[in-house]
Amino acid sequence: MMMKNKLTTKLEPFLDKIKANKKYQATLIIAYIVLTAGSLVLAQKSVIAFLLLLASLLLLHFTGLTDLKKWLIAGAVLVVILPVVASQGPAYQSYMEVACFVGIYVAMALGLNIVVGLAGLLDLGFVAFFAVGAYTYGIFATGQASKFMPFGEFPLPGESFWLFLIIGGIAAAIAGVIIGVPVLRVKGDYLAIVTLGFGEIIRIVFNNLDRPVNITNGAMGLISITPPKIFGFEFMYPSQFYYIVLVILVITVFAVRRLEYSKLGRSWKAVRENEIAAQAMGIPLVRTKLMAFAIGASFSGVMGVVFAAKQTFVDPTSFTLLESITILVMVLLGGMGSVPGVILGAAIMTILNLHVLTEFANWLNQLNLQGIISIPDALSPAKMQRFIFGAILIGFALYRPQGLLPAKNPVFNLEKLRKNKGKISSMISGTSQEPVARAEEAKR
Known part of the structure; x- marks a missing residue:
C-alpha cells in the first residue's frame, strides 16, 4: 500500500x-x-x-x-x-471484414439510437428496415425482378448501387412511417411487443412472397447480387467495401450529431422525458415520433443495401429477432442518447462476436485437438461462445448500468453567452432608437 x-x-x-x-x-x-x-x-x-x-x-x-x-x-x-x-x-481481408461489419452495425445502432435513445420509443423490430433496404437492392440487382416486372432488363448494372443507396433509405423510411402510424397508439412495453410483431411480420412476408407472384424468391433467397461498380471499377472484396462503409458512416455520424442538437432533436428529447409537457409546449407528438421512426429507419435501409451488395446473397434468416435485440443491446451497452457511446457499444459487440470470441474458440479447439487440454463435448468452445458473450454483457450491465459512455448535456461558456447577449441587446436598442431620432429630426 x-x-x-x-x-x-x-x-x-x-x-x-x-x-x-x-x-x-x-x-x-x-x-x-x-x-x-x-x-x-x-x-x-x-x-x-x-x-x-x-x-x-x-x-x-x-x-x-x-x-x-x-x-x-x-x-x-x-x-x-x-x-x-x-x-x-x-489476415488482411479478415480484418477488413470485421471493420466493414463494425461500420454497418454502428450505423444501424445510431439509427436505432434516434428511436430509442432520443425519442424514447422502444423498438424491437428495427431489423425489418434493414431487410427492406437489402431486398430493395437485391431484387433489382438480380434476375428476380424479371419474374414480375413486365419491362426493363435485369439484373441492373453495378452503377445502379449508388442510386439504390438513396432508394433503399427512402423505402425503409416509408416502411418506418407505415409501421409507426398504428404502433404509436400504444406506449411502453406494449410498444415493444407491437414493434416486435411487425418486425416478424415483415420477415415472414419476405419468406413467403414467392407465390402467387415470385417477388423475393421466398426461403431460397436472392443469389448472385450484382456488386457495386463505379468508373469501371468493381467492388468485390471487404477491403474495397470498407471505404464505402466508412464514407456512409461518417455521413451518418455527422447527420445524427446535427439532428441531436437541432429543433427536431430537442423535440425528441422533450417527448422522451414527458409527452404531456411536450404536447403542452406545442410539440406535435405524432409527427415528431413518426419523424424518429422514418429517419432512424432510413439509416438502417441504406446499410441494408450495402449488406446485400457485400454478401451477394440475401435470405430471410439474416433478419431475425435476435438481430434486432443485438442492435438494441448495442445502444443500451454504449449509453442511450450518446453518439460516442453507441459507436463504442456497437464496435465492442461486433468485434467480440465476430472476431475475439471466434478466435478464442478456434484457439481452444486447436489445443483440444493437439491433446494439450481436454474439453468435454458438452463444454466445447463453439457451444460456450454465446454463453461467454452473454456473461460479458451481464458484467457490463452490472458495473456500467448507464452505459459505457453515458449521454451528457452540452456545456456552454457562460461568459461567451453573456457577451453575445450584450451585443444582441445593444444592437436591438440601437436599432430601436434610430426611428425615434429620425422622427425628432423631422419635427425640427
Whole structure:
C-alpha cells in the first residue's frame, strides 16, 4: 500500500501536466498509434494488436484536443493507417471484414439510437428496415425482378448501387412511417411487443412472397447480387467495401450529431422525458415520433443495401429477432442518447462476436485437438461462445448500468453567452432608437 501511494503521488504531477498540455496529449496519442501500428505489422496476424490500434480512437475521444484535430487524426487512422498496416499480413481481408461489419452495425445502432435513445420509443423490430433496404437492392440487382416486372432488363448494372443507396433509405423510411402510424397508439412495453410483431411480420412476408407472384424468391433467397461498380471499377472484396462503409458512416455520424442538437432533436428529447409537457409546449407528438421512426429507419435501409451488395446473397434468416435485440443491446451497452457511446457499444459487440470470441474458440479447439487440454463435448468452445458473450454483457450491465459512455448535456461558456447577449441587446436598442431620432429630426 505504501509503495502504491508513493507511486501515485509521483505520477499525479505528471498526469496533471499531461491533462493541462494538449501538445503532450497529441504527442502521446500519435506515439501510441505508431507503436500499435508497428506491432500489427510485426505480428501480421494478431487480434490483440488489431484491437489496440482500434483502441486509439477511444483514447482520442478522451483527449482535450479540438474536434478538428480529433477528426483529422481519426481520419488518418481509419483511411490510411489501418488499411495499410493490416494489408501487410495474411489476415488482411479478415480484418477488413470485421471493420466493414463494425461500420454497418454502428450505423444501424445510431439509427436505432434516434428511436430509442432520443425519442424514447422502444423498438424491437428495427431489423425489418434493414431487410427492406437489402431486398430493395437485391431484387433489382438480380434476375428476380424479371419474374414480375413486365419491362426493363435485369439484373441492373453495378452503377445502379449508388442510386439504390438513396432508394433503399427512402423505402425503409416509408416502411418506418407505415409501421409507426398504428404502433404509436400504444406506449411502453406494449410498444415493444407491437414493434416486435411487425418486425416478424415483415420477415415472414419476405419468406413467403414467392407465390402467387415470385417477388423475393421466398426461403431460397436472392443469389448472385450484382456488386457495386463505379468508373469501371468493381467492388468485390471487404477491403474495397470498407471505404464505402466508412464514407456512409461518417455521413451518418455527422447527420445524427446535427439532428441531436437541432429543433427536431430537442423535440425528441422533450417527448422522451414527458409527452404531456411536450404536447403542452406545442410539440406535435405524432409527427415528431413518426419523424424518429422514418429517419432512424432510413439509416438502417441504406446499410441494408450495402449488406446485400457485400454478401451477394440475401435470405430471410439474416433478419431475425435476435438481430434486432443485438442492435438494441448495442445502444443500451454504449449509453442511450450518446453518439460516442453507441459507436463504442456497437464496435465492442461486433468485434467480440465476430472476431475475439471466434478466435478464442478456434484457439481452444486447436489445443483440444493437439491433446494439450481436454474439453468435454458438452463444454466445447463453439457451444460456450454465446454463453461467454452473454456473461460479458451481464458484467457490463452490472458495473456500467448507464452505459459505457453515458449521454451528457452540452456545456456552454457562460461568459461567451453573456457577451453575445450584450451585443444582441445593444444592437436591438440601437436599432430601436434610430426611428425615434429620425422622427425628432423631422419635427425640427
